[in-house]
């Protein structure tokens with residue numbers, strides 16, 4: 001009888017659970033085929049990031065299917081990004097372990113690594129937030145969604161760094177993916193909701209004999225401590241540990257299980273910062289600014305203030321394309337003033353919204369009983385569905401814009417956005433109800449959940465501004 005970390009499957013779910021387990025066995029037996037697929041994806045990836053740079057920018061009449069640049073744009077930002085995010089919620093980090101070209105290249109480089117120990121600066125827990133925020137903001141400064149050279153700089157630069165880290169640290173490992181990848185934190189957070197995960201049966205592990213000297217051990221490339229693994233966050237779903245010591249297998253679990261019953265035991269302040277200020281703050285600002293009347297007002301106000309003082313150079317000068325968007329032929333140039341207001345706008349949005357989310361959750365924690373940082377961080381985890389939904393919808397806007405440009409009817413988008421936001425909001429409130437229920441009951445539970453729901457409502461308002469109000 002299975003007794004892994006998630007709730008035991010029952011009834012009808014038994015068949016589905018066996019099917020999921022068989023997928024885990026299949027993965028473990030087909031590592032060579034997986035590597036072949038990874039090399040194929042890496043090849044396609046390299047063509048898509050390098051090809052457009054050596055191709056002219058597309059004319060206005062070009063289509064996704066007639067111009068490599070537009071095709072690459074659609075592939076990366078219209079499909080790859082939003083749907084890889086969605087896949088985290090559905091099948092955990094399978095993308096990382098089975099398809100990601102950057103992870104595969106980093107691991108391949110690691111075979112020839114100097115084998116150095118991973119230094120402390122790499123294991124700093126703040127990287128997931130810092131790397132996500134810097135990449136998101138830089139992407140906006142250089143218009144990464146529109147032009148090929150910034151794509152090469154951002155994605156290509158990240159790939160080169162991943163290979164370089166692989167060549168220096170660890171051996172046959174993915175040190176880059178585990179600690180430094182700019183989306184590692186976001187993927188780790190979203191994978192907590194996945195209904196499938198590799199699970200460890202602690203009792204079976206303890207009963208199993210220790211591997212003999214010379215017996216092959218599992219090479220878990222993202223360095224997951226297998227014996228104590230309770231979270232899907234760091235696991236890349238590669239399948240290599242399936243069956244190890246008769247105690248690890250892929251299994252079904254309730255999508256709420258990890259957030260409610262596991263996340264509270266391992267509070268991580270940096271993860272809270274990533275959720276509140278990164279995914280629900282920086283991301284909101286990054287998608288807001290192009291349509292925000294506040295952005296336009298701030299820019300005009302500052303421009304007038306500068307002109308009145310005879311300081312016109314910030315309005316007249318730009319910077320190279322790798323610092324600020326600079327494509328005069330496309331009539332698309334960001335001045336220094338544009339860049340300054342952009343940075344200020346995204347930072348202010350992140351601080352304002354992130355700060356308010358934090359305040360509302362702190363009040364909810366206090367209402368539920370004596371304030372404790374551990375409880376606060378646990379409650380922050382209940383906003384993960386909204387954080388993921390927001391980032392997905394923001395990226396999906398690029399998909400919609402590209403589909404609209406191709407003449408595809410997009411009348412359904414507004415309804416889809418409303419349904420996803422409503423679903424994510426309901427999920428967050430339900431999670432808050434469950435988590436608060438671990439601490440208190442009765443009216444306190446109701447009041448604390450209502451307070452947490454205010455944070456959810458604020459997030460919905462933030463996205464509604466972009467989709468319907470502005």
Ligand code: SF4
Pocket residue numbers: 097198218219220221222223224226229234235236237238239240241242
């Ligand atoms: S725990 Fe490690 S070896 Fe096991 S599936 Fe996850 S990434 Fe692969």
